Amino acid sequence: MATTHTHTATTCYHCGDTCKETIHYDEKTFCCTGCKNVYAILQENNLCEYYTLNDIAGLSVKNPATAEKFAYLNLPEVKSKILDFSDGNIAKVTLYLPAIHCSSCIWLLENFHRLDSGVQNSRVDFLKKQVSITFKEQETSLQNIATLLTQIGYEPHITLNDTEGKDQERQRISKEQKMVLAKIAVAGFSFGNIMLISFPEYFGFDSFSEGSFKYFFQYVNIALVLPSFFFGGWDYLSSAYRNFRKGILNIDFPLALGLIVLLLRSLFEILTDTGAGYLDTLSGLIFFLLLGKWFQQKTYDTLRYDRDFKSYFPVAVSVRTENSEEQVPVTQLEVGQRIIIRNQELIPADSILLKGEANIDYSFVTGEAMPVEKVLGEMIYAGGRQMGATIELEVMKPVSQSYLTELWNKDDFKKTAKSQEPTLQLQSFLSKYFTYGLLAVAFSALGFWLFNSDMPKAINAFTAVLIIACPCALALSSPFALGTAMRILGKWKFYLKNVSVIENLAQIQTIIFDKTGTITERNNSEIEFVGKSLSHKDKTLIANLVLNSTHPLSQLIYQKINHNTEKLLLEDFKENTGKGLSGLVAGRFLRIGSASFVGANNTLKDYNTKVFVSIDGELKGYFLFHNQYREGLATLTQNLWNEGYDLHLLSGDNEGEAKNLQKFFLKNEKLHFNQSPQDKWAFVAKTQQNGQNVLMLGDGLNDAGALQKADMGIAVTENIAYFTPASDAILDATNLPYLAGFLKFAKGSLNVIKQSFAISLIYNIVGLFFAVQGTLSPLVAAILMPISSITVVVFTTLSVKAKEKEISGQETGNRRQEARHKI
Amino acid sequence: MVVIYILLGISVLVASVFLIVFLWSLFSGQYEDDYTPAIRMLFEDTPKEKNIEQQVPKT
DSSP states (O other), X not given: OOOOOOOOOOBOTXXXXXXXXXXXETTEEESSHHHHHHHHHHHHTTOTHHHHSSTTOOOOOOSOOOGGGGGGGGSHHHHXXXXXXXXXXXXXXXXXXXXXXXXXHHHHHHTGGGTOTTEEEEEEETTTTEEEEEEETTTOOHHHHHHHHHHTTOOOOOOHHHHTTTHHHHHHHHHHHHHHHHHHHHHHHHHHHHHHHHHHHHHOOOTTSOHHHHXXXXXXXXHHHHHIIIIISHHHHHHHHHHHHTTOOOTHHHXXXXXXXXXXXXXXXXXXXXXXXXXXXXXXXXXXXXXXXXHHHHHHHHTOOOOOXXXXXXXXXXXXXXXXXXXXXXXXXXXXOXXXXXXXXXXXXXXXXXXSOEEEEOHHXXXXXXXXXXXXXXXXXXXXXXXXXXXXXXXXXXGGGSHHHHHHHSGGGOXXXXXXXXOOHHHHHHHHHHHHHHHHHHHHHHHHHHHTXXXXXXXXXXXXXXHHOXXXXXXXXXXXXXXXXXXXXXXXXXXXXSTHHHHHHHTOOEEXXXXXXXXXXXXXXXXXXXXXXXXXXXXXXXXXXXXXXXXXXXXXXXXXXOSSOOOOOEEEEEEETTTEEEEEEXXXXXXXXXXXXXXXXXXXXXXXXXXXXXXXXXXXXXXXXXXXEOTTHHHXXXXXXXHTOEXXXXXXXXXXXXHHHHHHHOSGGGEEOSOOHXXXXXXXXXXXXXXXXXXXXXXXXXXXXXXXXXXXXXEEESSTTSOOTTOSEEEEGGGGGGHHHHHHHHHHHHHHHHHHHHHHHHHHHHHXXXXXXXXXXXXHHHHHHHHHHHXXXXXXXXXXXXXXXXXXXXHHHHHHXXXXXXX | OTHHHHHHHHHHHHHHHHHHHHHHXXXXXXXXXXXXXXXXXXXXXXXXXXXHHHHSOOO
16 A cells, blocks of 8 residues: 555534544534634523534634724714614624525524623524614624634624615615515506406496496506505606606507596596496506516616625724724724734725735735735735735725726726616617507508598597507516526626626627636646656645645646645745745755745746745746646637627737637637736727727636626636725636637527517507507407517516526537537 | 495405505514524524523533
8 A cells, every 4th residue: 555644524503514633622623723712602602502403513613803803893983873773772793694594604693692791682684694683782892793704704794885875775676676576566456456346347337236336446456556556566667757858769668648638547447427438457557567676677686786885895994093093984094094903804094014024915815826926115905805914004095096906997898787676788778669559550540531531530549549559579578588697698697787798798799808817727727847857755745735735826836736646844944825845854945936935036027827846945947837728718819700790809918828829719819918907998999980899708807807808707706705896797717618609599589579579569450450440348458468568578588487498508609519519 | 236335345444454554564674684583583583492402402
């Protein structure tokens, strides 16, 4: 047997991770003191049932909390904004705990009062990952609660958002949803009851029944329809009126017109005893319209992602005062103040490094996983996170004016997609012509009958046309088709900002790819060693050293050179974040890391990552990390070329990779290197000037300008928590190969909408046939309207779902191809 | 057949009562969280009973 030393792995009782160093307590094993402490707290308070509810209930608590961290919660201005309610005695707060993930969490958090006696009551909302805590202000404080929550593993995530009032928007949304539900309830109530009461009308009041019932039923119907009309139909009426005053005829105009005419004509007929009115059609119309609106709203809310920097920034930061430090809310930071930033903390404002060693991780802004070293006096931009020891900085610009927030707040970047019903160009176009067409038909019917001197029939026909020509398809097909489409795309991890993006997707002709991070994998690389060739012994030494580092590069090196490597004695292991590792392996001194750390001259000027190695002071060479292109890229580009798209590549790197890229982009002139962010923006602009609709795929803030300029910008990310405000859509990197399928799907969805318009047109023609003759009976109207609505809804939803095969059809093709390569 | 006046009147009344009850429950936050109560229902009870249960050997 080979001399393999295997660890006997034990798993932590609390969090389930394998223990690198085992800690024993109470006959159980834990992976770290953090986990052990949580267990101890729970055990002291008889809360061990926590572990029985779920297999792996706990989360590893690697960063212990200090009370310091939440000291800012004692500041009155902060408290007043975070607390939901406070009367000096009892206070209530709602905290967001991203660590909530199972039923044990709910159980523990709702038994929180057993851990802190000042807490009266706590209630968890699992889907929102929030807990509402009611506590006595005299006995405990917000700071205590936050610290204790962190100690048991549920650190509250309190950001600038919570103190700057954005939370109100979250509330407002719920209120809107509630209103729609209330309207649907009222409309449904009216619809059901009116239909029931209208039945005798359909079957005719003949000799059997007393005529007086007729009036009774009709008046009850009027009573029932009024709340539905005014409460349920209010949005349509007011929207049509507002736009009409501005001179715009939007989709709501024909709807409102229809509603009003329906009501007036029905009232007239009933009150003058000339007919039964069309109240059943009216109430049904309102009900279906509201259903469409509700569906639309539900879809948009689930896929909403307009967060901005405020959801990531901390609420307060430590400021150095004369002899000590105090917590200052971030919004009150002044230029010139000296702030203290600790390990893992976010830098809230553009500042200059005054003291300490700064290794700034800009990953959430630019996506770069490698921290950047900064020297004293260098400017550090807001949004970066310090990885390493504490540093002190001098604030150069207030938080709201930092480079990043300026970039995000620029008008260019603000897509005004706040509307609940973003109109498609197609839809706006059609609704305008629909209205004109409708009015034309109505007036010509009126004219025709007047010409034949039949006044009653003229009015009859005129109003009937306005009633029956239901723009239901216009109002219903796009919410249902596009809502379904957005849901399906969301399932494939392609998140669109709003519905009009689908229309943009269908019109794209040119596609531009950014290189780094978009078509290359961020955390995976091909490695080769450049330098003196390494002996087996050398590799063993290196493997033993890198094994102890969690840095992604170390892990990649380990994977590459580890072949059942034997374990050697390691002493004096040191890891300098951002610089490298050093240690004594079996008596030999190793240094692995950046050029400066190892003492090498890095005169080569290319952008590829290099990790240098020296053993006993002798430089051996370096590991060179090549770009690893994403799986499925070749098939994707091939499919796109086949579909007739024009592809380009923009890269900030040099031509080194040109050879590799040619097999994707075919021609050399499609590759553009050494592109700065401005160059990328300019390239997009130029392509647009040539009359092309451009789709840009990028991954970070340095592409932001180009993403915004393009007709459509997609941010390709490996972690949806990164955000790019300028993009119209976010695509999870693993699903990038399905891009061709997505484009086909978008086109297919639009076709479905066009088809549903055609269907509705048929219904309209049939209805108009009766209407212009003045022979439209309430029964026919009442039947046609729901049938057309339901048909449109069912047709669009099912058709769009069927189109999903456009995406997955590609998938089976890809999978088969990849399988062949492997064999 | 005159009874239809009464029947209709009462049925609409009853339906309105249900409508109002629904609106009331909607606006007082009944539907804000429709997931957690299902889980909460399955938890064991308060400390007094719990101590007794802890003495029962766990499987």
